[in-house]
C-alpha cells in the first residue's frame with residue numbers, strides 16, 4: 001500500500017504535459033467553500049447551481065466473495081480502494097459531504113431478470129449453496145465457469161454488486177446526488193445474459209442500464225467502458241438495442257477475443273456498438289484523441305439521458321494482466337471527459353461501476369482519483385507515476401481515420417486534443 005498519509009500528487013510533479021489542461025469553464029467548483037460562493041453569486045450569468053454530491057456505494061459483503069490463492073480478482077482490490085478513500089476523507093482532502101457513503105442493496109430477481117434469465121440467477125445461487133453444504137462457510141472456492149470461482153458468500157456479494165449501481169441511480173433520480181460510484185466486486189462486464197465468465201457472475205452495468213430505463217425513464221443509455229478488456233457480455237446484451245450505446249476501448253487482440261471495430265451492432269442496434277480495439281502499449285497519446293475525437297462525436301450524435309462508466313483500471317501501465325500505458329492521471333482526465341459528456345447531455349447523470357484492475361496500488365489510487373473526478377476535481381492520487389518510456393508511438397491518426405469512416409462521424413464535433421509533448425511519450429530506451 002502506498003503511504004496513505006501522503007497519497008497526493010504524482011511522483012513526477014514536474015511533468016509538463018499535465019499543465020496545459022484546457023479550461024473547463026462549465027465545471028462547477030469542487031470545494032464546499034466555492035459551492036457556497038456559487039450559491040451566493042446568483043446574479044452572475046451562467047453560475048452553476050450548487051453541486052450535488054457523488055454517491056459512493058460500497059458494501060463489505062463484496063469481501064465475502066472468495067477466490068483461490070493466486071487468483072487476481074481478490075477482495076483486497078476493493079478493500080484497499082475503500083481504505084484509501086476513507087483515509088482521504090479522514091485527512092480532509094476529500095470532504096465527506098461531497099461523497100456520501102450509501103450501502104449497497106441486493107438486486108431483486110425482478111431487476112436481475114431485466115438482463116439475466118432466472119435460470120442463470122438460480123444456477124449461481126445453487127452453486128454457492130453447494131459449496132456451503134460441502135464445506136461450510138469457510139469452504140474453499142469452487143470453479144463455476146471459465147475464470148469464475150464461487151464461495152458461500154459469492155451469491156450475496158454478486159447480488160449486491162448488481163444492486164449497488166441501482167442505489168446510486170436512485171440517489172441521482174431522487175435529487176440526492178449528482179452522480180455516483182459503485183465500488184463493487186465481483187465485476188460484471190464479461191457476464192452475458194446466460195453465462196458467467198472472466199471473474200463476472202452478473203452484468204452489473206447492464207442491469208443498471210435497464211434499471212435506469214425502467215425506473216427513471218432515462219431511455220438512452222451511454223455505456224463507456226475503459227477497462228482494458230472488451231466487455232463482451234455488455235456488448236452481447238445490447239447488441240440489437242439502439243437505445244443503449246456501448247462504447248469500449250480495449251487492448252486487442254486480447255481476452256476475451258471480441259471487440260473488433262467491425263462489431264457495430266445488429267438490427268435496431270446497428271451503430272450503437274462502438275468498439276475501439278487498440279494495440280498493446282497504447283497510452284495517453286492514443287486514448288486522449290479517441291475520447292475527444294471519437295467518443296465525443298458519438299455522444300453528440302446519441303445524446304444520452306444517462307451515462308454509465310465501466311470503470312476498469314487494468315489499462316494502467318502497472319497492471320499485471322495487461323499491457324497498456326495509462327497512468328492514474330490519465331484515468332482522471334478520461335473520467336473528466338466522460339463526466340463532461342454527462343454534464344452536457346443529462347445534467348451530469350453518471351454512475352461509474354467498478355470492473356477490473358489488478359495492481360492493488362493502482363486500483364486503490366485510480367479509485368480515489370476517479371472519485372475526485374466525479375466530484376469535479378482533477379486531483380490525482382498517485383505514487384506510481386507515468387509508464388516507463390518506450391521507443392515508439394502508435395499512429396493514432398490512422399486509428400482515428402478508420403473509426404471516422406466506419407462510424408460515419410464526419411460532421412460531428414470533435415474536441416481539440418490536449419497538447420502533448422511527444423518527447424514525453426517517445427523517448428529512446430536507455431542503453
Ligand SMILES: [Zn+2]
Pocket residue numbers: 227228229312314355356357
Ligand atoms: Zn478488465
